Amino acid sequence: MPEPRSPLGQPLDRADGVAKVTGRAKYAAEFAPPDLAHAVVVTSTITRGRVTACDTAAAEKSPGVLAVITPRTVPAMKAVPADLLPKGRPPIELRPPLADEKVSHFGQAVAVVVADTFERATAAAARVRVTYQADEPALTLEEAEPTAFEAETFVGREDLKHRRGDVARALAGAAVKLEAVYRTPVEHHNPIEPAATIAEWDGDSLTLHDSSRWVHATRRVAAGVFGLSPEKVRVICPFIGGAFGSKGFTWQQNLLAAAAARHVKRPVKLVLTRQQMFTLAGRRPETKQAVALAATKDGGLTAVRHATMSETSPLADFVEPCGTLSKHLYSCPNVEVTHRVVRLNRSSPVFMRGPGETPGSFALESALDELAVAAGIDPLVLRLKNHADRDEEKDRPWSSKHLKECYRRGDERFGWAKRDPKPRSMRDGNLLVGWGMATAAYPGIRMEARAKVxxxxxxxAVAASAAHEIGNGAYTVLAQIAAAALGLPVDRVRFELGDSDLPFAPATGASQTTAAVGSAVTAAAVEAMAKLVKLATTDKASPLFGIAVDQLAAREGKLVSRADGAKADAFSDILRRAKLKGVEADATAAPGEEKEKFSFLSTGAQFVEVKIDPDLPRVRVTRVVGVYDPGAVLNPKTARSQMLGGILMGLGAALLEETVYDGRGLVVNPDLADYRLPVHADTSDIDVSFVNEPDRHFNPVGARGLGELGISGIGAAVANAVFHATGKRIRDLPITPEKLL
Amino acid sequence: MTPFDYTRAEGSAAAVKQVSGSAKATFLGGGTCLIDLMKLHVENHDLLVDITPLPLDRIEATAGGGVRIGANVRNSELAHDATIYKNYPALSEALLSGASPQLRNMATVGGNLMQRTRCPYFRNGFSPCNKREPKSGCAAKDGYNRSHAVLGVSEHCIATHPSDMCVALIAFDAVVKTHGPKGERAIPITDFHLVPGDTPDRETVLEHGELITAVELPAAPWAMRSHYLKVRDRASYEFALASAAVALEVVDGVIKTARVALGGVATKPWRAADAEKSLVGQKPGAPAFAATAEMATKGVAPRQFNGFKVALVRRVIVRALETVAAMK
Amino acid sequence: MSPDQDIDSAADRREFMEGVAVGGIGVAFAAALPITATADEPVPPARGPGQPVPVKLNVNGTDHDLKLEPRVTLLDALREGLHLTGSKKGCDHGQCGACTVLVDGRRVNSCLTLAVATVGRKVQTVEGLADGDVLHPLQLAFIKHDAFQCGYCTPGQLCSAAGLLKEGRAKSDDEIREEMSGNICRCGAYPNILVAVREVRQGALKEKP
Known part of the structure; x- marks a missing residue:
């Protein structure tokens, strides 16, 4: 009997596809408890100082207004719990919203207006008159540099200080040397769904419909802040309209909604405006990165120095870990990586897709291209020459790494061999053509997770864990994993997620949902199967009675004897005879000793073609080829989509995106007209492919994850292509027309 | 939005009476600019008189061989109108380069004439802005002014006029027809928009309650050889960094008529009349076009972040003229 | 049933060429509207502007009698008043396209449209694209080609694409890209949306006699 095809590796349509194309998928703001009131946040118009007066009289008299909540009237809130992560303080604001009248950034929440309708709340919010005493703010990296402090780790997970060998000496004696400073601006996640919460109290129980990509943490935060036991809080989020690093832990809208609901004793909905998404929902910090590379004449790296300066807010400790890849992406005996941070009067930054890898790879991979030019070596050859065969930072082997194969296939698919290395040498009619490439990399990360089946x-079968559907395909891929482990067709397995009443799952971030939650699902499925096997093999009525466990396989909803395929017992029959409605198991999966034996890194090769009108120099990306090694690809259809998403966000960062703070610290482009996300017309031919080699050291399904791999290296690949097209090296993103005029 | 009443116009005269009768009333066309600004509380009105039911939605030939465009004609309809497409191609191109298909389905010709600036300090509702709140100052001059104007500025305002359509209209000598409390009038479009001077809050010559009923394009055979070129960061759905509507009539190898109008760089739709004159009698080609571009940007007043627009708009002018010169 | 079969059979339906069929799947929620003036609300100023007015909205073929302040946008009337939350609010200023619906068959941004201004017009939302349980060819093609990830911009993309097909002007890939540029997708599904729209357009063309 032929083995039925495993659901793993199949390009299945999304399990939630019909819900999403019919408008039936419900996002946080779309639940409708009776008597729902609407809250609108009033935000500060200064950058630093304090509120000296808040005149709420006109707002309170506005039609339909239920309350105007200020620091003086807000229900009591304690600090956000500091122990949300296994190690280290969470990099978010622990100060609850409206805790005091200090203003530390433009657009900070200073009051909340609650009314019976959205229109009335919005109009009344405009009638709150706030008076400030303004103090001198810290606005730029340069100004604040004297107060910089050194960061030791990234969320307790990754060392940010690394030294091996003697970089200074290697640089001093280098045959080829490159030193340059690269800059990346503040970027905003801008998911199209704004951060949103509906909060509803029932006595001292709190339900939050919240756009949270970590419902268990949001529950712990709400419980801690409002002094409740966690069982009293339920956080529900079946769908998230994009996150990209935002919407994790807690953001002010969920606590403000809960406080407002408690205050007015009605369910309250609070949705941030798009403008407020620029000051109340996280962002990527600005970075300034000094990179020094040294190499032998034939391009062998002898020194890598990567010194990063990034900024955080007065209210949170976040560092953009730009140098993490530089520790181990290439083979090099002398390496020095440091990270410094300054505090600016800006809103709090947080993770954004490829935190560190995205801006960091722009610097490192641009520098490598500059080194290739200086040494007269093809950029791809330079990377192959310096390939890291093992992790030289931790001095241990990679679990599985096929980067050379990515380079090889990318080279072929893109046609890199036809590249004339001379800048301005390739043309398409009047247009300058540039080809650039870069390496992509993102670590394999998995944290503890629990699931039930x-x-x-x-x-x-139903499998469940408090994971999240943010567009990652969690409903689809986690059901595939459960189906594979249970020997069931995938259309007979449903996955449940997005509810803090379900078993613990980590944040949907760090590209780990498939790896972390998928491992727990597999473990729970194995245990559920063990129960079924025991029922069958101890039941005299079963054709499988007495057969040893290791002689059985599960396929197509049946247990089957390996020796004799005719001997089979359907799950439904086993359960019916046992008079059971079902068998259930739950299990926890966590990384084990493999963590100390191997290093885990997903890699890829990015190739970009740009075309530039020399007189009207807007950069058009006409072709992208990406070849990736994320381990096993469990659903090529959704996996490809995630890579497209990473690439397109990378193209946005390379050419368009930049949050601008003016000389007073105001965000001057807080909307989707002036913060430029790529549109349809900005996209062209994108070719995504995978090496698809399972990483068996990492987890049972061999998948390391790919949510962030696609964006890594794109910025540099574009900048390198722009250099190739124009002869101009742009070291600060985005590459806007004026930089090429 | 602050509360307002809504009524549908029952005839132009009635609409004019309704709006002119109340200082806080205004006309509602497609709403793409007005509702946006009302949501930001930059504009507040007590009464919106919806003029879209008025029969001002026709595009028809005039006796003089030109075209009369009703004020309620939607941008998408005008852009795809066969006559406009053939006889005034730069207008079609300008319309299609603006906003998005959805917004173009909503926005009207009259509304587009009344479009207001994208200056972030005007829009944020609280920064000093002489346009929003006379005598409060201008935060843009020393603020972030990448998108701002380099032509037609004053010490009180450097806000860019955002329209694409108006740039093409001004190149074609359009005339704005209105119906106001004092009767009807015809306003040449060059006179319609105002430079900020010391009253940046006054953006057009319209009186309160004066309704735009139509735009007339005079007959202009040379307009068939026209082109609108727009440069922006994104490939679509974005306002111009710099744009130009140009037209050339070449007779016996010599330029007889020229039009150069600019967008994205000036405080009103900008007609570079001197530059046009300098082209007349010249042979079309790089030297003449470069000199014209230079002349069109005479008197520019760039600020900290928008200096690049001077070089950019010159190149836009040259490229647009080259494109038109190469047309059959 | 495979998505491919769905597309072929659905493309056979002639009414698809007419834009979108309207069915009786809209559900009336006229009672207990949160945005109506109700008895227990504080008494508003006696004669201020903006008092709620009766508004009859025709959405997906069903009439709904609402009482709305004139300032309520079509988007908020749909989402808050009728609980038709398929139309999405992404920016509320006409800058993202997530709120796109069809009014009298033309795609518009419902966030910049006053609900009261659509009285007497036919509004169609993503909830009205399917014919009962039979999905619209665009919906099937979006699923088949994975033309979305988080799904939040998707209803706007679908309504916009329906409008594009009805307009009939976008033919080449570049034209489809340009004509779909009023709908921003942050997940980056554009290449897949292109393939889906192109496929439905070509399928529809084949049907022409």
Whole structure:
């Protein structure tokens, strides 16, 4: 009997596809508890200082207004719990919103207006008159540099200080040397769904419909802040309209909604405006990165120095870990990586897709291109020459790494061999053509997760964990994993997620949902299967009675004897005879000793073609080829989509995106007209492919994750292509027309 | 939005009476600019008189061989109108380069004439802005002014006029027809918009309650050889960094008629009349076009972040003229 | 049933060429509207502007009698008043396209449209694209080509694409890209949306006699 095809590796349509194309998928703001009131946040118009007066009289008299909440009237809130992560303080604001009248950035929440309708709340919010005493703010990296402090780790997970060998000596004696400073601006996640919460109290129980990509943490935060036991809080989020690093832990809208609901004793909905998404929902910090590279005449790296300066807010400790890849992406005996941070009067930064890798790879991979030019070596050859065969930072082997294969296939698919290395040498009619490439990399990360699996007497199964559907395909891929482990067709498995009442899952971030939650799902499925096997093999009525466990396989909803395929027992029959509605198991999966034996890194090769009108120098990306090694690809259809998303966000960062703070610290482009996200017309031919080699050291399904791999290296690949097209090296993103005039 | 009443116009005269009768009333066309600014509380009105039911939605030939465009004609309809497409191609191109298909389905010709600036300090509702709140100052002059104007500025305002359509209209000598409390009038479009001077809050010559009923394009055979070129960061759905609507009539190898109008760089739709004159009698080609571009940007007043627009708009002018010169 | 079969069979339906069929799947929620003036609300100023007015909205073929302040946008009337939350609010200023709906068959941004201004017009939202349980060819093609990730911009993309097909002007890939540029997708599904729209357009063309 032929083995049925495993659901793993199949390009299945999304399990939530129909819900999403019919408008039935419900996002946080779309639940409708009775008597729902609407809250609108009033934000500061100064950058630093304090509120000296808040005149709420006109707002309170506005029609339909239920309350105007200020630091003086806000219900009591404690600090956000500081122990949300296994190690280290969470990099977010622990100060609850409206805790005091200090203003530390433009657009900070200073009051909340609650009214019976959205229109009335919005109009009344405009009638709150706030008076400030303004103090001198810290506005730029340069100004604040004397107060910089050194960062030791990134969320307790990754060392940010690394030294091996003697970089200074290697640089001093180098045959080829490159020193340059690269800059990246503040970027905003700008998911199209704004951060949103509906808060509803029932006595001292709190339900939050919240756009949270970590419902368990949001529950702990709300419980801690409002002094409740966690069981009293339920956080529900079946769909998130994009996150990209935002919407994790807690942001002010969920606590403000809960406080407002408690205050007015009605369910309250609070949705940030798009403008407020620029000051109340996280962002990527600005970076300034000094990179020094030294090499032998034939391009062998002898020194890498990567010194990063990034900024955080007065209210949170976040560092953009730009140098993490530089520690181990290439083979090099002398390496020095440091990170310094300054505090600016800006809103709090946080993770954004490829935190560190995105701006860091722009600097490192641009520098490598500059080194290749200086040494007269092809950029791809330079990278192959310096390939890291093992992790030289931790001095241990990679679990699985196929970067050379990515380079090889990318080279071929793109046609890199036809590249004339001379800048301005390639043309398409009047247009300058540039080809650039870069390496992509993102670590394999998985944290502890728990899942449950229930096989039911109708021959179906439900698997569940408090994971999140942010567009990652969690409903689809996690059901595939459960189906594979249970030997069930995937259309008979349903996955449940997005509810803090479900078993613990980590944040949907660090590209780990498939790896972390998928491992727990596999473990729970194995245990559920063990129960079924025991029922069958101890039941005299079963054709499988007495057969040893290791002689059984599960396929197509049946247990089957490996020796004799005719001997089979359907799950539904086993359960029916046992008079059970189902068997259920739950299990926790966490990384084990493999963590100390191997290093885990997903890699890829990015190739970009740009075309530039020399007189009207807007950069058009006409072709992208990306070849990636994220381990096993469990669903090529959704996996490809995630890579497209990473690439396109990378193109946005390379050419368009920049949050601008003016000389007073105001965000001057807080909307989607002036903060430029790529549109349809900005996209062209994108070719994504995978090496697809399972990483068996990492987890049972061999998948390291790919949510952030696609964006890594794109910025540099574009900048390198722009250099090739124009002869101009742009070291500060985005590459806007004026930089090429 | 602050609360307002809504009514549908029952005839132009009635609409004019309704709006002119109340200082806080205004006309509602497609709403793409007005509702946006009302949501920001930059504009507040007590009464919106919806003029879209008025029969001002026709595009028809005039006796003089030109075209009369009703004020309620939607941008998408005008852009795809066969006559406009053939006889005034730069207008079609300008319209299609603006906003998005959805917004073009909503926005009207009259509304587009009344479009207001994208200056972030005007829009944020609280920064000093002489346009929003006379005598409060101008935060843009020494603020972030990448998008701002280099032509037609004053010490009180450097806000850019955002329209694409108006740039083409001004190149074609359009005339704005209105119906106001004092009767009807015809306003040449060059006179319609005002430079800020010391009253940046006054953006057009319209009186309160004066309704735009139509725009007339005079007959202009040379307009068939016209082109609108727009440069922006994104490939679509973005306001111009610099744009130009140009037209050339070449007879016996010599330029007889020229039009150069600019967008994205000036405080009103900008007609570079001197530059046009300098082209007349010249042979089309790089030397003449470069000199014209130079002349069109005479008197520019760049600020900290928008200096690049001077070089950029010169190149836009040259490229647009080259494109038109190469047309059959 | 595979998505491919769905597309072929659905493309056979002639009414698809007419834009979108309107069915009786809209559900009336006229009662207990949160945005109506109700008895227990504080008494508003006696004669201030902006008092709620009766508004009859025709959405997806069903009439709804609402009482709305004139300042309520079509988007908020749909989402808050009728609980038709398929139309999305992404920016509320006409800068993202997530709120795109069809009014009298033309795509518009419902966030910049006053609900009261659509009285007497036919509004169609993503909830009205399917014919009962039979999905619109665009919906099927979006699923087949994975033309979305988080799904939040998707209803706007679909309504916009329906409008594009009805307009009938966008033919080449570049034209489709340009004509879909009023709908921003932060997840980066553009290449897949292009393939989906192109496929439906070509399928529809084949049907022409």
């Amino acid at each position: 229930r096989v039911t007497a109708d021959g179906r």
